[in-house]
Amino acid sequence: MSSMNYHVFDSAQQVVEALANELKTYSQQDRPVHISLSGGSTPSQLFDFLANSEFATTIAWENLHFWWGDERCVAPDNAQSNYGQAKALLFDHIAIPAENIHRIRGEDFAAMEVGRFAEEMLTVIPLEHGVPAFDWILLGMGTDGHTASLFPEQTNYEATELATIAAHPETRQIRVSKTAHLLANAKRITYLVLGESKAVVLKQIAEQSPEANNYPAAKVVAKHGITEWYLDSEAAKELA
Numbered sequence: 001m002s003s004m005n006y007h008v009f010d011s012a013q014q015v016v017e018a019l020a021n022e023l024k025t026y027s028q029q030d031r032p033v034h035i036s037l038s039g040g041s042t043p044s045q046l047f048d049f050l051a052n053s054e055f056a057t058t059i060a061w062e063n064l065h066f067w068w069g070d071e072r073c074v075a076p077d078n079a080q081s082n083y084g085q086a087k088a089l090l091f092d093h094i095a096i097p098a099e100n101i102h103r104i105r106g107e108d109f110a111a112m113e114v115g116r117f118a119e120e121m122l123t124v125i126p127l128e129h130g131v132p133a134f135d136w137i138l139l140g141m142g143t144d145g146h147t148a149s150l151f152p153e154q155t156n157y158e159a160t161e162l163a164t165i166a167a168h169p170e171t172r173q174i175r176v177s178k179t180a181h182l183l184a185n186a187k188r189i190t191y192l193v194l195g196e197s198k199a200v201v202l203k204q205i206a207e208q209s210p211e212a213n214n215y216p217a218a219k220v221v222a223k224h225g226i227t228e229w230y231l232d233s234e235a236a237k238e239l240a
Helices: 012-027 041-051 082-089 110-124 196-206 210-214
Strands: 006-009 033-037 064-068 070-072 136-139 163-167 174-178 188-193 226-232
Touching: 006 012, 012 033, 012 041, 012 064, 012 136, 012 188, 012 226, 041 082, 064 082, 070 082, 110 163, 110 174, 196 210
Parallel strands: 006 226, 033 064, 033 136, 136 188, 188 226
Antiparallel strands: 070 174, 163 174
16 A cells, blocks of 8 residues: 555654664764754654663764754744754753754844755765765654645745745744755655654555645655654554
8 A cells, every 4th residue: 555664663662762773873883974853752752761871871972963854943942942952851961072963043044044054064964966965864744744844835845955944834933944855865764753643644645645745744755765654553553
């Protein structure tokens, strides 16, 4: 029924432990590894687990560079800041060089930050196919099928920019986001999707139904790498 590459876990904790082990493996490479994080409850569980387990000291943090798929236009100490969440739960508790953390400056003027963020990625991350190529991008998915801050009916899949300004369709809150073009150039994309509320959307994506054509999460896939889905049993309940 499905061409989705998905892995089903019994619980969110099992997802978190699998991600932690993947991070440790990446950190053992003798080169900088560029990882893009997402916001949300699953990453927050991951950060808390990493900070309070043996991974805090067994991961070679100096080899890992962390970026974000999107950020709300708020100050880093705002409760809604994706970077602020990661800093409080993880970065404040591990030995990671400050230069390895590449946040989106949500407090700055969005149009200026889009340019600065794109330039930093071009400068720091090795290019493949003329575009910065992340080693691993973690993405979530909303119940409307959005990912990062790429929303249905708002996402330009043909744009060749690296970063864009987006507005939440309901709250109109402004965000800075990686573009579909940039995300698709990753070596590996892992969607983290938990909970029964996502089950119907996942079924539509798996079946490539007409509704799925509106979902950025269905269309943002790695063109030259792998795309996979880490699901809990509740999210996967509609999949055959």
